[in-house]
Amino acid sequence: MFEKPSDNSRFEPRIVAFFCNWCTYTAADLAGTARMSYLPNARVIRIMCSGRLDPQFILAALRQGADGVLIGGCHPGDCHYQEGNYKTLRRIALLKRVLRDFGIEPQRVRLEWIAASEGDKVQHVINEMTEQIRTLGPLRLERREMLPALGEQPVLLEEEASAVGGGAL
């Protein structure tokens, strides 16, 4: 979980950014070495290809406190693995319809093609998305009860703990 800003501070969006190793992550490196400054709201996670991005990761990020998820990959035709980015494009298109059903604004998930040379685009996209999410406001999932998902440990009341683990025959 990320730290939550105290109530009286200005809302700072928390964005999880999944950048592909070959293009967008390199572009973010370039933005850094070129000393371009941009808003500090994106936490970058490097993945080998945007096609590695399991949609479960996006939902897990939103569940754990992200207000938005940014995905950066190579431009169409430039994928290091030939068609990983096309798979991402198809998945995000479908995922946005599902997010809408869950009551999550589709703008909270953004897919951008950013080539290794486009450090300025990293700067621009992160700044723009941060302001857009600021306008949307926090994703108030924490106001829902966060319950265990499949395969996670179940909730346990104290008085039940003694009965559990009594074991089989």
Added chain:
Amino acid sequence: MSKPKVALYWCSSCGGCEEAVVDLAEGILDVVAAVDIVFWPVALDFKKSDVEAMADGEITLSLINGAIRSSEQEEMVHMLRRKSQLVIAFGSCAHMGGIPGLANLFTRQNVLDSSYHESPSTPNNEHVEPQVEYSANGHRLTLPSLWETVKTLNQVIAVDYYIPGCPPPVNIIKEALGAVLQGKLPEKGSVLAPDVPLCDECKRRESKPEQIKIDSFKRPHLAQSDPEQCLLAQGFICLGPVTRKGCGAVCVEGNMPCTGCMGPTGRVLDYGSKALSAFASLISANADDEIEKAAATIADPTGTFYRYSLPASFLHRAGHVKVTGDK
């Protein structure tokens, strides 16, 4: 030595899981010979007070089916948990939320409106809705309260094992009961079914091509399907590749695509988004508008991919904000 005590209980379910126990047919005699059934509201006349009178941990095994969505169900499963050494979530609803879990796309009030006011076959001129408490002629009547959110069993009490399926296949039930009786149970928290996708036991497996590309998805009630060929290769959303085996692919046998009731294999936490991922990547198009067009042939992606597992998903339920605007 007295026989182990077994309880069966139902929560928010359709009765299909009870049916599955009866489907053991003469096998049920073996079960009855091996255990004492001490509580089974659908079939035997034991009362809640009978269970209340038992010592904690006196019941060896409780098989609980159905999702949890009312105060009564919550109270009952907490009681059964206290009285039982082992609790098994029985069937898709207890395991993942099941069909009743789709109510999590709506609010409680939406559900009541639809059932009591908007349904064309329900005359309700006085706009009656169920009340938790009501007094008439000096009598006080009470009803359980309906929850806003449908939950899986393990979101309410600790669950030791899971038997998947809608309803659970007879052979899976037999094996699970056998494992309990012989004390040969796997690690706590396991799903008592093979951890391999359905395609592995599908008879049409040989006709599944190496690569599948789909430009438009078909719906089983709107298109004719070849009864021999892989349904996926024909463009139907057959969830076999992302669903646990164990049912013998009976739906495919009946020429209907798999809808995923057995849930995911063990390494998947959010079934719906994983299934979505698999099917989205089968789309043949590369251009935005063509992808949109192909994706639009999936009429209801949320209902299709989260059909049995919405409450168990990472997001559990829809928020109460209305989402408008473009994508």
